[in-house]
Amino acid sequence: MRAKLPMLICMVTGALLLLQFFVPHPFVQDTLLEWVSNSAMIVGVFALAIGLASLLHMHGNKIKRRLPGWGFSVITLVTAAFVATIGLLKPAWGPTVSHAQYVQCEPDLHGSMRTTRIVRVEHTLFGFDPQSRATNVLVGAVVTPLRANSTPLYSWYFTYVHSALVSTTFCLLAFYMLTAAYRAMRIKSWEAALLMVAAVIVIIGQVPADQFIPLGHINGVSTFEWLKQLIMDYPNSAAKRSIIIGVALGGLATGIKILTGIERPYLGGGD
Amino acid sequence: MNVMATIDATWFDLDKLNVLVALVVLSALILYFIYHARRGKALFVRRIPGLESVEEAIGRATELGKPMLYVSGIGGAGDVATIAAMNILGYVAEQVAHYDTDLLVPCIDPVVMTIEQELVKNSYTRAGRPENYKEDNVCYLTGEQFPYAMAVSGIMVREKPAANFFMGSFAAESLILAEAGAATGAIQIAGTSAESQIPFFIVACDYTLIGEELFAASAYLSREPLLLGCLKGQDYAKLVIIVALLAGIALLTADVCLPGQFSQWFVNLFASAGG
Numbered sequence: 220m221r222a223k224l225p226m227l228i229c230m231v232t233g234a235l236l237l238l239q240f241f242v243p244h245p246f247v248q249d250t251l252l253e254w255v256s257n258s259a260m261i262v263g264v265f266a267l268a269i270g271l272a273s274l275l276h277m278h279g280n281k282i283k284r285r286l287p288g289w290g291f292s293v294i295t296l297v298t299a300a301f302v303a304t305i306g307l308l309k310p311a312w313g314p315t316v317s318h319a320q321y322v323q324c325e326p327d328l329h330g331s332m333r334t335t336r337i338v339r340v341e342h343t344l345f346g347f348d349p350q351s352r353a354t355n356v357l358v359g360a361v362v363t364p365l366r367a368n369s370t371p372l373y374s375w376y377f378t379y380v381h382s383a384l385v386s387t388t389f390c391l392l393a394f395y396m397l398t399a400a401y402r403a404m405r406i407k408s409w410e411a412a413l414l415m416v417a418a419v420i421v422i423i424g425q426v427p428a429d430q431f432i433p434l435g436h437i438n439g440v441s442t443f444e445w446l447k448q449l450i451m452d453y454p455n456s457a458a459k460r461s462i463i464i465g466v467a468l469g470g471l472a473t474g475i476k477i478l479t480g481i482e483r484p485y486l487g488g489g490d
Numbered sequence: 491m492n493v494m495a496t497i498d499a500t501w502f503d504l505d506k507l508n509v510l511v512a513l514v515v516l517s518a519l520i521l522y523f524i525y526h527a528r529r530g531k532a533l534f535v536r537r538i539p540g541l542e543s544v545e546e547a548i549g550r551a552t553e554l555g556k557p558m559l560y561v562s563g564i565g566g567a568g569d570v571a572t573i574a575a576m577n578i579l580g581y582v583a584e585q586v587a588h589y590d591t592d593l594l595v596p597c598i599d600p601v602v603m604t605i606e607q608e609l610v611k612n613s614y615t616r617a618g619r620p621e622n623y624k625e626d627n628v629c630y631l632t633g634e635q636f637p638y639a640m641a642v643s644g645i646m647v648r649e650k651p652a653a654n655f656f657m658g659s660f661a662a663e664s665l666i667l668a669e670a671g672a673a674t675g676a677i678q679i680a681g682t683s684a685e686s687q688i689p690f691f692i693v694a695c696d697y698t699l700i701g702e703e704l705f706a707a708s709a710y711l712s713r714e715p716l717l718l719g720c721l722k723g724q725d726y727a728k729l730v731i732i733v734a735l736l737a738g739i740a741l742l743t744a745d746v747c748l749p750g751q752f753s754q755w756f757v758n759l760f761a762s763a764g765g
Contacts, residue, residue: 241510243503259568263601270600270630277626288648388636392662395669403693462685462701464731469683469705470570471513472520472724477573481524481716482708484576485567485605 226480233478274299305372417454421447508759515730520723527719535718540679540697541710544578547653547677548585556652557592558582561642561667563658563682564635567601570705571683575658576602576609577708578681582655583610587617595628596645598638603630639663643670656680656695657704660687668694681707734760 235255239247278292404415423432424447434442476482527533551558560582562575579595586593595610597603607628614623631641643666646654654671656664657680664680664687671678672694680691681699691698699707702724709717738760741753 241503241506242501244501266600266604267633268600269604270597270633273600273603273626273630277629280626291644384640385634385636388640388666389662392665395665398669399665399690399693403689459685462688464728465700465702466683466685466705468516468724468727468731469574469702471516471727472720473570473573473705475517475520476717476720479521479524481720482573482577484573484580484609486608 222483222486225486226483229485230478230480233474302376305376417450421450424448508761516727519726519730520720523723523726524716524719527715527722530715533715533718533722535706535710535721538699538703538706538710540681540699540703541707543677543679543697544582544711545585547655547679548582548589548591550677551586551652552589552591554652555591557594557649558586558653558655559642559646559649559651559671559676560593560595560655561657562595562597562602562606563656563660564598564638564663565602565659566599567605569659571657571659572599572602574683574704574707575681576605578655578657578704578711579606580609580613581708581711583613584617587614587619587622590619590622592624593627594645594649594651596631596638596642597629598631598633598635600630600633603628635661635663636666639666642667646670646674646676650674651676654678656682656691657699657707658682660684660691665690665694671695 232255235251239252242248275296278296280286281289281292282296400418404411404418406412406415420443424441424443424445427441428443429436429441432443436442437445440448473482477485523533548558560579562572562579563569565572567573583593593610595606597606607625610628611620611623611625614620632638645651646667647670651671651674654667654676656667656671656678660667660682661684664682664684668678668680668691678695679697679699680695681704682688682691683701683704685701688698688700706721706724709721738753738756741756745753
């Protein structure tokens with residue numbers, strides 16, 4: 220029973236989500252989907268508490284035992300407490316927040332952007348009002364908050380600390396790309412040579428190189444740009460599509476294995 | 491936006507009939523081979539170097555007395571790539587349990603963390619070493635992409651794992667993780683379904699599972715007949731797709747020589763509702 224009930228829930232929920240793709244009836248698209256979405260949110264909230272407990276436990280242990288790097292754990296816990304406090308409390312030193320808008324900006328489960336979701340979230344003393352309304356909720360959708368109307372301290376933290384740190388991390392990619400490109404383009408084999416030639420053409424094709432390398436024009440564009448488009452449209456697209464088809468079939472097979480109970484990782488690998 | 495206006499009050503969207511037919515045909519193929527596998531028919535699977543190297547990585551970590559790091563991507567528990575990553579984690583954890591090597595599993599999603607804690611714990615129990623399981627080794631770090639990438643990079647720099655596994659769903663953080671791992675000298679095995687991240691893993695990791703190989707991993711590692719049957723079904727489904735592609739190419743080519751409507755009809759069979 221311990222294994223059968225979760226399996227049954229998984230099968231029924233999976234079948235319902237499959238059904239909603241084909242059935243446009245309002246009962247399925249609104250009532251059923253909203254119910255599934257709300258259930259997922261409830262599970263998510265409980266899981267978040269477990270996640271927080273894990274974080275506190277791990278860093279608390281590190282601090283208690285003075286393990287190497289325990290100072291970082293102190294910083295982590297203090298920062299987490301600070302952000303949680305300014306996020307939850309309505310500040311006495313700032314204007315009352317009327318509402319914030321959350322807009323869906325990622326593809327839904329089917330990879331399409333067919334629904335734009337707008338959620339009105341009312342702020343109260345201890346965070347979000349439970350009466351806030353969510354419309355057209357899609358399971359698995361990722362929402363990104365627009366924080367235009369956040370509290371001043373939270374806005375300050377978000378703009379000048381969080382966003383700055385995230386942007387810095389993202390910028391590191393430029394350097395990592397360079398080292399990765401260097402490693403990839405060392406000519407050790409004919410495949411590496413081919414890769415390097417293709418990469419050089421694509422890089423030059425991205426910039427207005429015809430001003431410096433006059434190789435003429437093909438179909439109204441510079442030769443390098445034309446070659447770049449050729450590489451991107453044919454060999455590159457063909458390789459990408461073959462991977463996409465393989466992934467889609469792998470996903471379908473995994474879905475079947477989950478729905479039929481052949482694979483049950485969600486049971487923690489147990490029987 | 492008036493969503494209600496776009497919803498048709500019927501019980502089946504006829505524009506998606508082709509998707510349903512394809513789903514039924516491909517699923518039937520997979521189920522047929524699962525049925526065959528149940529009857530004990532031997533099935534061949536080609537060698538996948540990325541998966542062959544899993545034991546090499548575990549052996550290296552054990553020899554060096556260093557931990558191993560397993561990152562199951564930034565997807566949630568509903569992401570099919572994360573589910574595939576969990577399947578591989580179960581196998582890796584069971585192998586690691588035999589050697590008394592630490593397995594660090596930092597998570598971005600608390601639901602995934604809960605499942606993976608249970609998964610690793612069960613694997614240690616199956617291996618007969620439940621006492622070696624450390625709950626803190628499977629932990630939640632943060633819910634955001636780049637803070638997560640930084641936190642995992644920090645773990646790599648501090649703990650210096652001998653082997654890093656990056657399996658699951660990845661986005662822009664893939665190269666940050668893989669390069670940070672490469673800088674520590676760890677053996678790295680990656681696998682993702684995100685085709686845009688595969689090149690990054692290929693250049694920065696020792697072995698990379700490309701696309702569908704990630705989903706084949708559980709069958710390949712466990713050699714369970716049912717899972718192998720599923721894999722075989724996938725291969726035949728791919729064959730059906732290849733035949734359809736070749737037929738489309740032939741018809742469109744013939745259309746250039748002998749203009750007609752047949753090729754367009756054939757193309758429309760596969761067109762989505764949105765065009």
